Amino acid sequence: MKPTPTAQDWHAHYAAGRDFRPLSDTERTILRERLARPDGAEVPRAMDVACGTGQLARLLAGLGYLVDAVDFAEAALERAAATSTFGITYHCRDVTTGDIAAVPAHDSRTYEVITLRRVLAHLPDRARTVAELAGLLAPDGILCVITPHADRQPEKLRGISLDDAEIALLTDGWEHTDRIEAGNSTVLLLRGPTCVPRSPR
Numbered sequence: 001m002k003p004t005p006t007a008q009d010w011h012a013h014y015a016a017g018r019d020f021r022p023l024s025d026t027e028r029t030i031l032r033e034r035l036a037r038p039d040g041a042e043v044p045r046a047m048d049v050a051c052g053t054g055q056l057a058r059l060l061a062g063l064g065y066l067v068d069a070v071d072f073a074e075a076a077l078e079r080a081a082a083t084s085t086f087g088i089t090y091h092c093r094d095v096t097t098g099d100i101a102a103v104p105a106h107d108s109r110t111y112e113v114i115t116l117r118r119v120l121a122h123l124p125d126r127a128r129t130v131a132e133l134a135g136l137l138a139p140d141g142i143l144c145v146i147t148p149h150a151d152r153q154p155e156k157l158r159g160i161s162l163d164d165a166e167i168a169l170l171t172d173g174w175e176h177t178d179r180i181e182a183g184n185s186t187v188l189l190l191r192g193p194t195c196v197p198r199s200p201r
Contacts, residue, residue, distance in 0.1 A: 026182045035113050037064040044112040049095055050119035054080030061087040068103050110138040117146040121160050134193035145188040152184040
């Protein structure tokens with residue numbers, strides 16, 4: 001089994017000038033339609049987990065959210081901050097170690113939207129990470145997971161993809177789940193986590 005890339009691996013990746021797969025036009029359309037600024041939210045907040053150089057964080061900011069963008073690769077955050085957009089705050093945190101809950105700097109510690117794009121398959125404990133993020137959602141908040149689908153990827157990329165059984169495990173325990181196919185990826189919109197303790201406010 002191929003070892004999970006470390007923070008230093010990703011730091012070197014971004015420091016060498018490489019990047020991550022950009023958002024597709026289909027993804028952009030889905031995100032703009034499904035994650036539009038919620039009615040009645042004076043200052044809607046979003047968190048982009050594993051933000052890389054900030055492309056998705058910038059899209060969320062463009063939709064009117066104040067964004068906490070999180071990554072554990074310092075070089076990625078340096079590049080993201082160099083093209084920073086108003087309304088984005090970058091945080092160097094490791095989602096795999098459980099310190100993601102320490103990110104919010106605001107009093108409510110809740111988010112209308114949390115995004116997790118093309119990273120979940122890399123994580124050693126997906127269920128724990130999803131539960132931690134669910135605990136940071138506002139009551140009507142959305143956890144948006146975008147993952148390559150294993151059935152639509154070459155075998156060599158199986159390790160960074162999820163299949164239907166793995167996706168079903170992620171959607172279990174949510175009151176509302178929407179699944180949208182986007183080319184070779186699947187977009188999940190999860191609302192209403194059940195049996196998840198809320199983060200302290």
